[in-house]
Amino acid sequence: MAYSAGFTPHPKVSYANAAPTGTASEAEYLEIALADRREPQALRALLDASLPPGLDVLDAVEAHTSGFADRLTASRWELRLERVEPAEAESAVRAFLDAPSVEVQRETKKGLRTFDARAAVASLEVVRTPGGEAPDRPDTTPCAILRLVVRHLTPAVRPDDVLSGLRAAAGLAPPVPAAVTRLAQGPLDEESGTVADPLAPDRDATSVATAPGPTA
Amino acid sequence: MPVESVFPRLEALLPHVQKPIQYVGGELNSTVKEWDEADVRWALMYPDAYEVGLPNQGVMILYEVLNERERVLAERTYSVWPDLEALMREHGVPQFTVDAHRPVGAFDLFGVSFSTELGYTNLLTALDLAGIPLDAAERTVDHPIVVAGGHAAFNPEPIADFVDCAVIGDGEQAVLEMTEIVRAWKAEGRPGGRDEVLTRLARTGGVYVPRFYDVEYLADGRISRVVPNRSGVPWRVSKHTVMDLDEWPYPKQPLVPLAETVHERMSVEIFRGCTRGCRFCQAGMITRPVRERSITGIGEMVDKGLKNTGFEEVGLLSLSSADHSEIGDVAKGLADRYEEDKIGLSLPSTRVDAFNIDLANELTRNGRRSGLTFAPEGGSERIRKVINKMVSEEDLIRTVATAYGNGWRQVKLYFMCGLPTETDEDVLQIADMATKVIAKGREVSRSNDIRCTVSIGGFVPKPHTPFQWAPQLSAEETDTRLGKLRDAIRADKRYGRSIGFRYHDGKPGIVEGLLSRGDRRVGDVIRAVYEAGGRFDGWREYFSYDLWMECAAKTLPGHGVDVDWYTTRERAYEEVLPWDHLDSGLDKDWLWEDWQDALDETEVEDCRWTPCFDCGVCPQMDTSIQIGPTGKKLLPLTVVK
Structure with missing residues (x-):
């Protein structure tokens, strides 16, 4: 591992946009600087083996480009709202999206802050299966499943801020805390509203670099 | 039948508590075994928060020793903070292990390691959350056997009502012996129930079962005698001593915590025991004799441990690390090996000795030299003779001069207040000493940018030490007294601004003193404090002196005693002490002579380099000193590139 220079050297690891405590994630990214060149997949396997079960290192690529963190411009989230009727969620989502801005409040280290939760939301929808029921639910308790794409702006708008927004805009108050999962992170394609693979530029560079070239 | 993991129910509570990561387990080098593939199952607890408990070497060693065995399973559990405790009670989630999140109540044995008496209320919380009756007498054959260990277990009487047994001394072989007894009893179909298995354990002579002993009292409140109430159990229960530390190179794969803990490093125990003979030090008295790990054994443990963990700092642990017979070669050998690898080496617990500066310099060859810590313990030469901490003021000044001359900028000095025979004058001399340290430091470093921190806390007399009789x-x-010292340090502004003063007030020490030298009657106080909400007594933000005193005032007068009777009262030679039937190997008459020598300001040497002074441990326990030098050196490790 590479270390920073100075009086107290630190390992060069940087975590980008860590998901908030209490949320699940399938798309976290970090950059590690190494002192020597290593095969990324071998490193991935070693890291994966030393992490607790459920914390899986899915992929690793060698960095050939700079500004990786800047490419993470948006996240796609899933919010499961147990005991909320999908129809109720749908009308709340409509009210939220129709509003020009939705002011919410959150306790931060600097005290209570008020900000707009609407502008950062690129898309928000309730997922429906053809039969009208939420998917993968064998029992009959209602559950609304929301898909959210949110831009990474300042101040950061988090899924719980959007939930506060749904409450502010339409009085939606889930009886149990939402189960929140980050599904993807990366560059936002404004036209399609999708979040792309942030490692793609480095993968492209890797396929070029497999030809004999300068070594590190 | 496998027991169910409580994790699904626990997980729903985690978003609502502080630092939920401490409850999820899954650390590197943690072990989860199939429930049904074990005959004997241990839950091991350090009764404090994860951040304090995880690095504890005792629990880590036993966890590994047990899990290495076929058909034996060990999991860890720590104290949950009050926020989670409240939610667990509300939602019926029991005390759980962090490894497989199994309920503690389902295990065969529940071993709790007490480094300090301040974990007793946390024991009661854990028992109650686990659904185990607080009173050992009310437990059935289906409840775990609750075992106390650790240094505080050398006087388990205050928790005698709550534990089924206590084991004193080194745990490595003791837990395996107990495992075999429980295994055999279970295989036979648990004949005779709980009583039978406890009897079998007690008969080994190394497991203390409080309920098999009756305590009789005199009219004045003192103990008249402690007597076994059934045949086959010994009058005195012996401590356990592991000989040949190289045969026990644990932990081989130290746990790597997921949450931040108090020690962010790997520890390698370089020897066990200490015979310096500091009279206040319970650890030095109860862990005799000195048994060294060899220089090559240390090298292997450091190498394997680092490979298995990725830690970047190694602490070379013991009660007085610079006393290892080959410490110079150990320090140089390790510093050579890891010079290129960003591995920091540290030597906690060193004495005031210029040689230690050489060691510290070696260990920080290319690192930072921020602070060095020494423990003169007493401010005056006289009081240092009383406590047998043989260091002169000249030694100290010479040592710190060498430190400042070698580029160290901060020296921290540890002291105690309230030592036997101490007067204000003894303590005020700490201010003179600190002033001289700063004057010398400015002289040799030619800089005003140096500091000295005086850290001082109240002395608590401990069982199995020469001060066990002391008020x-x-x-x-x-x-x-601490206030006078503070004023004296601040009085001289030329030096005072370079001297830091940190102190612990006297109140927690009184509660610790009550629990340290208490007997079974103190159990009522612990229970009352627990029932009134007392938790985490080692934490300033939770500890309540007033609560302890209120509960003591409610419970102790019924027994004709009070807090002062346990703490500030001096004991006489003939008094039966509550822990006399627990045999640490120390001869009580030798301890008494050493106590008299203390009052006469007479010092005693170290038996590693002078003849035996008959403390009694080696003949009583059939042990002997195991020290080097081996004459071996640490060779460079083969570099694999």
Whole structure:
């Protein structure tokens, strides 16, 4: 591992946009600087083996480009709202999206802050299966499943801020805390509203670099 | 039948508590075994928060020793903070292990390691959350056997009602012996129930079962005798001593915590025991004799441990690490090996000795030299003779001069207040000493940018030490004396601004003193404090002196005693002490002579380099000193690139 220079050297690891405590994630990214060149997949396997079960290192690529963190411009989230009727969620989502801005409040280290939760939301929808029921639910308790794409702006708008927004805009108050999962992170394609693979530029560079070239 | 993991129910509570990561387990080098593939199952607890408990070497060693065995399973559990405790009670989630999140109540044995008495209320919380009756007498054959260990277990009487047994001394072989007894009893179909298995354990002579002993009292409140109430159990229960530390190179794969802990490093125990003979030090008295790990054994443990963990700092642990017979070669050999690898080496617990500066310099060859810590313990030469901490003021000044001359900028000095025979004058001399340290430091470093920190806390007399008979200084007197010292340090502004002063007030020491030298009657106080909400007594933000005193005032007068009777009262030679039937190997008459020598300001040497002074441990326990030098050196490790 590479270390920073100075009086107290630190390992060069940087975590980008860590998901908030209490949320699940399938798309976290970090950059590690190494002192020597290593095969990324071998490193991935070693890291994966030393992490607790459920914390899986899915992929690793060698960095050939700079500004990786800047490419993470948006996240796609899933919010499961147990005991909320999908129809109720749908009308709340409509009210939220129709509003020009939705002011919410959150306790931060600097005290209570008020900000707009609407502008950062690129898309928000309730997922429906053809039969009208939420998917993968064998029992009959209602559950609304929301898909959210949110831009990474300042101040950061988090899924719980959007939930506060749904409450502010339409009085939606889930009886149990939402189960929140980050599904993807990366560059936002404004036209399609999708979040792309942030490692793609480095993968492209890797396929070029497999030809004999300068070594590190 | 496998027991169900409580994790699904626990997980729903985690978003609502502080630092939920401490409850999820899954650390590197943690072990989860199939429930049904084990005959004997241990839940091991350090009764404090994860951040304090995880690095504990005792629990880590036993966890590994047990899990290495076929058909034996060990999992860890720590104290949950009050926020989670409240939610667990509300939602019916029991005390759980962090490894497989199994309920503690389902295990065969529940081993709790007490480094300090301040974990007793946390024991009661864990028992209650686990659904185990607080009173050992009310447990059935289906409840775990609750075992106390650790240094505080050398006087388990205050928790005698709550534990089924206590084991004193080294745990490595003791837990395996107990495992075999429980295995055999279970295989036979648990004949005779709980009583039978406890009897079998007690008969080994190394497991203390409090309920098999009756305590009789005199009219004045003192103990008249402690007597076994059934045949086959010994009058005195022996401590356990592991000989040949190289045969026990644990932990081989130290746990790597997921949450931040108090020690972010790997520890390698370089020897066990200490015979320096500091009279206040319970650890030095109860862990005799000295048994060294060899220089090559240390090298292997450091190498394997680092490979298995990725830690970047190694602490070379013991009660007085610079006393290892080959410490110079150990320090140089390790510093050579890891010079290129960003591995920091540290030597906690060193004495005031210029040689230690050489060691510290070696260990920080290309690192930072921020602070060095020394423990003169007493401010005056006289009081240092009383406590047998043989260091002169000249030695100290010479040592710190060498430190500042070698580029160290901060020296921290540890002291105690309230030592036997101490007067204000003894403590005020700490201010003179600190002033001289700063003057010398400025002279040799030619800089005003140096500091000296004086750190001082109240002395608590401990069982199995020469000071077990001594009166403890009251909280008020301790605070008054510390106040005078603070004023003396601040009086001279030329030096005072370079001297930091950190102190612990006298109140927690009184509670610790009550629990340290308490007997079974103190159990009522612990229970009352627990029932009134007392938790985490080692934490300033939770500890309540007033609560302890209120509960003591409610429960102790019924027994004709009070807090002062346990703490500030001096004991006489003939008094039966509550822990006399627990055999640490120390001869009580030798301890008494050493106590008299202390009052006469007479010092005693170290038996590693002078003849035996008959403390009694080696013949009583059939052990002997195991020290080097081996003459071996640490060779460079083969570099694999």
